[in-house]
Amino acid sequence: MIRPILRYGESALHGRARPVTVFDDELRALLRDMAQTMYAAPGVGLAAPQVGVPLRAFVIDVTVGRRPGNLVEVVNPEFVLQEGLQMEEEGCLSLPGFNATVVRPARAIVKGQDRHGHEITFEGTDLLARALQHEMDHLDGTLFVDRLRGIKRDVIVRKVQKLRRSGKW
Ligand SMILES: [Zn+2]
Numbered sequence: 023m024i025r026p027i028l029r030y031g032e033s034a035l036h037g038r039a040r041p042v043t044v045f046d047d048e049l050r051a052l053l054r055d056m057a058q059t060m061y062a063a064p065g066v067g068l069a070a071p072q073v074g075v076p077l078r079a080f081v082i083d084v085t086v087g088r089r090p091g092n093l094v095e096v097v098n099p100e101f102v103l104q105e106g107l108q109m110e111e112e113g114c115l116s117l118p119g120f121n122a123t124v125v126r127p128a129r130a131i132v133k134g135q136d137r138h139g140h141e142i143t144f145e146g147t148d149l150l151a152r153a154l155q156h157e158m159d160h161l162d163g164t165l166f167v168d169r170l171r172g173i174k175r176d177v178i179v180r181k182v183q184k185l186r187r188s189g190k191w
Contacts, residue, residue, distance in 0.1 A: 023055045024062050025073040029191055030117050030182050032074075036163045039069075039076045042097045045139040053081060053095050053137050061087045065115045067153045069160030072116050080157035084149045094144055099134035099158060102143065110152060112166050120178050124166050126152045 028035050042049060052075060060068040060081055069080040082094040106128030113121045130151040133143045146154050156166060167178045185191035 023051075024059045025055050027059065027063065027068070027072050027115050028074055030114075030165060030167070031186055031191065034071050034074045034076060035116055035160070035165065037071075037076065038163055039071050039078045039161045042077050042079055042135070045097075045135070045137065049077075049079075049097070050137050052077075053079065053097075056081045057083070057093055057095070060115075063115050066149070067157045068115060069157045071160055071163070078161045080160065082150070082153045082157060084153060094150075095137060096132060096134040096142065096144065097137065097139075099132045099154075099161070101130060101158065102133050103129070103131040104151075104155070105129050108148065108152065110149075112152065112156065114156070114166050116165060117167060117178070117182070120167070120181070122166060122170055122174060122178065124152075124169050126155050130154045132158070 056068050059073060064086045066084050066086055067080060067082040070077045079097045083092045085092045104127040107125055108128045109123050109125050111121050112124045128151060129147045131145045132154050136142045167175055182191060
């Protein structure tokens with residue numbers, strides 16, 4: 023089932039998500055829906071708060087479903103390592119139409135749990151490292167625009183506020 027994606031400004035996106043404690047069919051349905059929603063958008067990642075569920079879980083597929091076996095699902099993720107720096111243009115399904123250059127680690131290792139509660143570890147470089155940090159940020163209520171400084175951030179926030187006022191957001 024494709025779920026609606028919340029947009030910047032909706033409170034569920036801007037708080038800290040809770041750890042998952044129950045690994046049941048409801049969680050697995052959520053993860054399945056999140057992957058479907060991400061592919062339909064289409065996007066390379068989606069975190070549970072983006073569909074209004076304040077839990078620490080996200081999905082990523084840097085191939086956007088073009089190559090099977092690339093779906094990453096992580097529950098209760100934590101960084102084990104973040105190293106290096108990369109600067110690339112980035113967007114977010116909760117900020118449609120906006121992009122900005124964001125500084126991210128060049129390599130990241132995340133450990134967490136799979137849909138059954140088993141411990142898993144993912145290592146990513148380049149786009150996957152970027153996606154891992156982008157989705158981790160969502161679990162703490164941070165969107166890419168919050169990582170921008172000064173005028174770059176203000177321009178996007180003002181445009182979103184204007185869209186909201188005119189009912190186009
Ligand atoms: Zn995002």
